[in-house]
Amino acid sequence: MSTIPLQEFLRRATEKCADLTHRATIQRNIDSYDVAVAKGKQRFSDWEAARSRCSEIKAEAIAHLDRYLEQFEGKVKERGGHVFWAETAEDARQYIAGLAQSRGVKTIVKSKSMVTEEIHLSGALEKQGAAVWETDLGEYIVQLRNEPPYHIVTPAMHLTRVQIAQTFREKIPSEMNGEEPPQLVAAARRKLRKAFFSAEMGISGANFLVADAGMVAISTNEGNGRLTTTLPRIHVAITGIEKIIPRLSDLATLWPVLATAGTGQPITTYSTLIGGPRQPGETDGPEEFHVVLLDNGRSQVLASREHREMLKCIRCGACLNVCPVYRQIGGHAYGTTYQGPIGSVLTPNLKPSAGFEHLAFASSLCSACGSACPVRINLPHQLLLNRRDAMAKTGQSGSRTMFRLFRWTAMSSVRFRVMGWLSRKGISTAKALGIAGSKLDPMRPWTQYRNGPEVPTQTFREWWRTHGRQ
Ligand code: SF4
Structure with missing residues (x-):
């Protein structure tokens, strides 16, 4: 298993998200899977x-x-x-x-x-x-x-019939006698x-x-x-x-x-x-x-009471198909043998030193994977455990510091007001100076892939003074 650093994962994921043909192919294939599985369960x-x-x-x-x-x-x-x-x-x-x-x-x-x-x-x-x-x-x-x-x-799953036909034309031209699915299957056979x-x-x-x-x-x-x-x-x-x-x-x-x-x-x-x-x-x-x-690496997973349940996996692929992240970025972005939610929880535990901790964050924590898993692996919980382990390992405590700061701010109405004012001024000034979204922006890791919130023109207290008692 080769290591794929975080930056490479983000690069591949960004590229795939922007590839509309790829997304349409995956969507079509997973849509037909959804219909077949719903029928199958009945x-x-x-x-x-x-x-x-x-x-x-x-x-x-x-x-x-x-x-x-x-x-x-x-x-x-x-x-x-x-x-x-x-x-x-x-x-x-x-x-x-x-x-x-x-x-x-x-x-x-x-x-x-x-x-x-x-x-x-x-x-x-x-x-x-x-x-x-x-x-x-x-x-x-x-x-x-x-x-x-x-x-x-x-x-x-990521390939269309046309792409497969093109591959066969290049690699096994002597077996080709048509490009319809039955003819492609016959060529491979x-x-x-x-x-x-x-x-x-x-x-x-x-x-x-x-x-x-x-x-x-x-x-x-x-x-x-x-x-x-x-x-x-x-x-x-x-x-x-x-x-x-x-x-x-x-x-x-x-x-x-x-x-x-x-x-x-x-x-x-x-x-x-x-x-x-x-x-x-x-x-x-x-x-x-x-x-x-x-x-x-499986014995290591077995020895961990917290992670042991991952060994119940029967590799059905259901958690991949329901995962909103997998459905956008596809399987190759992960850079792992096992992709999607099960890959994100399994890989860092099978290979703790291979550098895949970031995959725990490649999830919206919507819980769809846990609901789909036929052996009831609590995948969202496993993802959270991996996030905890990743933070402990990498020493990145950004979220913790942010939440501590928020707690300190929210515990006093004066601090809340001052911090609100500072934030609004800071964001407006950064936008006016063209810093927002640039490499100088401290929030760039977040805003690079998302739209930042619009700065409100007034605080809630100001709004309440004019609208609250009507
Ligand atoms: S849905 Fe469950 S059993 Fe199927 S691949 Fe994912 S973790 Fe494994």
């Missing part, structure tokens, strides 16, 4: 009860993470699979890259996995000469454009089929790890997940340790809730359970099966 006899149940399941899993992970590991090993515990991103990269090298892997297909983005896996594999193919259509499009995913569920049939290794993420069954649960809509996990002779599933759930029966609630919150579907098109390599007598499946359990 299929539940009690959506709120389903949310509560999911929250309980994930809370139970997090409370006994060690026990459930060991249970999962035991079951996978019983079936001949391998489990690798990766403490850091580097450990995970080294394990998978070493595996690929020792098995002579030249071509790798990947199904969608945000964890592989988190650890920058593709770059590490390409460095040692392997060809890595993203096979989720959205991921494939952003890979062709050399961009990171824009959204944790819909990686190419033709290209990716060849990769599927030549790949020696398939890498997937996991939506859930089922402890009592020792199985990896994967939800996809395009079938690429099944091809990735069954065609190549080696399958590596990599995911965060927080993806564990206690029982197979928990999927009866989690799978439909994830699908509904993520895309409005009753259930994703392909729901796959994988428990190990191909067994004697089976006709398909990989010869080798590896699960990489990634920590990469």
Whole structure:
């Protein structure tokens, strides 16, 4: 994860806010998401009860993470699979890259996995000469454009059909025979089929790890997940340790809730359970099966009672879609693997020294994220906790000083009157001298992005004298 300083975040956010085509594309895509999700929730006899149940399941899993992970590991090993515990991103990269090298892997297909983005896996594999193919259509499009995913569920949400067609014309012209959506999908399919049939290794993420069954649960809509996990002779599933759930029966609630919150579907098109390599007598499946359990800062989050609930996240993307900030600035402005409210609360805690404290302030605190979250993570509260932590860390106490000054002023009517007079005079003089809004303006960090208040021509007391008793 590369550090993106505050100034760069503001620059990108400002640029995206001014890009009306970008905003219209996001608006259109999120509007259709809103309609689908509203319809999807109506299929539940009690959506709120389903949310509560999911929250309980994930809370139970997090409370006994060690026990459930060991249970999962035991079951996978019983079936001949391998489990690798990766403490850091580097450990995970080294394990998978070493595996690929020792098995002579030249071509790798990947199904969608945000964890592989988190650890920058593709770059590490390409460095040692392997060809890595993203096979989720959205991921494939952003890979062709050399961009990171824009959204944790819909990686190419920011692109129009015309932009995608242009990318395909430049990158895979020989597969193109039209620019309508079905023709673009067919072009990608033709290209990716060849990769599927030549790949020696398939890498997937996991939506859930089922402890009592020792199985990896994967939800996809395009079938690429099944091809990735069954065609190549080696399958590596990599995911965060927080993806564990206690029982197979928990999927009866989690799978439909994830699908509904993520895309409005009753259930994703392909729901796959994988428990190990191909067994004697089976006709398909990989010869080798590896699960990489990634920590990469999650134990730190688990150790914090305040922040632990973030580990309940099932990466549905709902909090991004409802966030008024995300809806304006989009996913790339954040500069993080996980964007939107969950990215803003998770990133500074997973990587405390990476410089993402400012993201806690990239929120209007409207609480829409908390209301949308299907596992009831109190995201607004987490954002506030992160703001507190950021202030303590950076030592910036501007707000506190301002509020102290306001308190001191408001405790005396004389001080209130004097300060009011000084403020009015100060703002009018700054405007008259052309200082307001310029680099000399001490309020510039605020007024640069917002209109400052108009200076009233009279105080409230003056107004009351003439109007109050009428
Ligand atoms: S925090 Fe909640 S709404 Fe956001 S991605 Fe995670 S589960 Fe979904």
